[in-house]
Amino acid sequence: MNEAWIIVLKRDLLLAFRRRSDVATTLFFFLIVSSLFPLGIGPEAAVLSSIAPGVLWVAALLAGMISLTRLFAADFADGSLEQMLIAPQPLALLVLAKILAHWIVCGLPVVLLAPLIGLQYALPNESLLVLVWSLLLGTPALSLIGAIGAALTLGVRGSGLLVALLVLPLYIPVLIFGAGAVAASQHGMSAQAHLSLLAACSILALVLAPLATAAALRISVE
Amino acid sequence: MLTAQGLACLRGDRLLFKNVAFELSAGGLMYVLGENGSGKSSLLRLLCGLLTPEEGAVFWNGQAIGQDAELYQTDLTYIGHLNGLKDDLTALENLQFGARLAGNVVDNVAALKALTAIGVARCANLPVGVLSQGQKRRVALARLWLTRSKLWILDEPFAALDTASVEVLAAQLSAHMVNGGMTIITTHQDVAIQAQSTQTLRLSA
Numbered sequence: 001m002n003e004a005w006i007i008v009l010k011r012d013l014l015l016a017f018r019r020r021s022d023v024a025t026t027l028f029f030f031l032i033v034s035s036l037f038p039l040g041i042g043p044e045a046a047v048l049s050s051i052a053p054g055v056l057w058v059a060a061l062l063a064g065m066i067s068l069t070r071l072f073a074a075d076f077a078d079g080s081l082e083q084m085l086i087a088p089q090p091l092a093l094l095v096l097a098k099i100l101a102h103w104i105v106c107g108l109p110v111v112l113l114a115p116l117i118g119l120q121y122a123l124p125n126e127s128l129l130v131l132v133w134s135l136l137l138g139t140p141a142l143s144l145i146g147a148i149g150a151a152l153t154l155g156v157r158g159s160g161l162l163v164a165l166l167v168l169p170l171y172i173p174v175l176i177f178g179a180g181a182v183a184a185s186q187h188g189m190s191a192q193a194h195l196s197l198l199a200a201c202s203i204l205a206l207v208l209a210p211l212a213t214a215a216a217l218r219i220s221v222e
Numbered sequence: 223m224l225t226a227q228g229l230a231c232l233r234g235d236r237l238l239f240k241n242v243a244f245e246l247s248a249g250g251l252m253y254v255l256g257e258n259g260s261g262k263s264s265l266l267r268l269l270c271g272l273l274t275p276e277e278g279a280v281f282w283n284g285q286a287i288g289q290d291a292e293l294y295q296t297d298l299t300y301i302g303h304l305n306g307l308k309d310d311l312t313a314l315e316n317l318q319f320g321a322r323l324a325g326n327v328v329d330n331v332a333a334l335k336a337l338t339a340i341g342v343a344r345c346a347n348l349p350v351g352v353l354s355q356g357q358k359r360r361v362a363l364a365r366l367w368l369t370r371s372k373l374w375i376l377d378e379p380f381a382a383l384d385t386a387s388v389e390v391l392a393a394q395l396s397a398h399m400v401n402g403g404m405t406i407i408t409t410h411q412d413v414a415i416q417a418q419s420t421q422t423l424r425l426s427a
Binding site: 004007008011014015018019074077078079080082083084085086087088089090221222 | 270271272273274292293295296298300302304305306307308309310311315319320322323324325349
């Protein structure tokens with residue numbers, strides 16, 4: 001019975017593959033937003049590298065955000081969500097599979113693209129590595145926390161903006177530790193503490209978010 | 223056996239129905255009738271556990287359906303007025319996903335057989351998005367050929383179907399009841415379905 005979540009994961013990845021343009025939108029958004037800053041601020045390496053951690057992390061937050069509304073909306077509209085709610089499977093597990101698929105499609109590409117963007121900001125090699133690590137540990141928390149917001153605003157008019165208002169404040173700890181890790185490495189300090197805290201955020205979200213999302217979905221579908 | 227006691231449903235601040243009670247035993251068929259907006263679909267969603275009743279409770283074999291939800295959901299197949307199909311997946315993929323999610327092991331051959339039974343085998347490898355309303359409905363209903371669950375709850379299954387498909391579906395429903403299954407159905411069409419016992423529940427607004 002546990003394989004139900006694998007089926008959901010596979011289906012969502014297959015759907016994302018069939019709708020590649022949706023995935024590309026998120027990635028290009030991240031690419032463009034993070035490229036605007038060097039263009040607007042000018043090519044001064046010292047300024048750019050000092051704003052880099054914050055800017056790159058905020059761009060990653062926003063890129064994850066714009067894809068959140070799609071997480072459950074399509075399944076809600078065509079009735080697949082109903083079928084998941086009455087499937088003889090733990091709903092939290094199915095939800096976790098959907099979140100994992102969302103992260104693989106929207107989070108992982110951002111992680112992989114980040115070092116390339118980091119080069120525009122004149123980040124030294126060791127900071128680039130820390131940036132990748134921080135995003136790798138932090139973006140799962142973004143998808144997990146975001147799922148709660150997406151579930152709560154399901155079927156509400158103007159849900160896109162509402163999700164942002166609900167979820168962005170909850171992203172603050174992840175942003176602080178994520179950007180902090182990169183900044184620490186820039187100043188020659190160890191990023192270990194920040195990375196550990198990021199991992200802790202993700203693990204905590206991993207335990208709580210699927211349950212909260214499942215409960216929110218039951219309420220929204222009523 | 224499915225038992226409902228004193229069900230009431232409130233949507234917004236409008237009372238759709240109250241004091242709805244019935245008992246459906248093995249081999250039984252129940253029609254839920256009522257005009258548009260009388261709460262037929264809400265009643266079906268309530269029986270599935272998708273809605274919580276304002277008052278009353280639903281029991282499956284003497285146990286409240288919320289108590290062991292997974293047990294009840296294994297015995298339940300619900301096809302609502304939404305088809306639950308993804309436009310970007312093919313009919314075959316959709317059917318297999320739906321059946322596996324419900325806990326039935328389904329290979330390509332079985333799924334194709336189900337699509338053939340309801341006459342949409344030609345569309346098996348087409349994305350559902352390009353199919354007509356009636357074809358989509360038939361792909362959704364093909365699940366009834368794969369499920370082993372005892373209780374079927376169907377919301378307007380005959381809507382959008384052509385005459386030949388209506389007959390095929392009615393035959394499948396009759397076979398289900400002969401094998402001791404139960405069906406709760408809403409419909410505006412007059413279709414002959416054989417059952418060990420037939421009852422009608424009329425909702426008045």
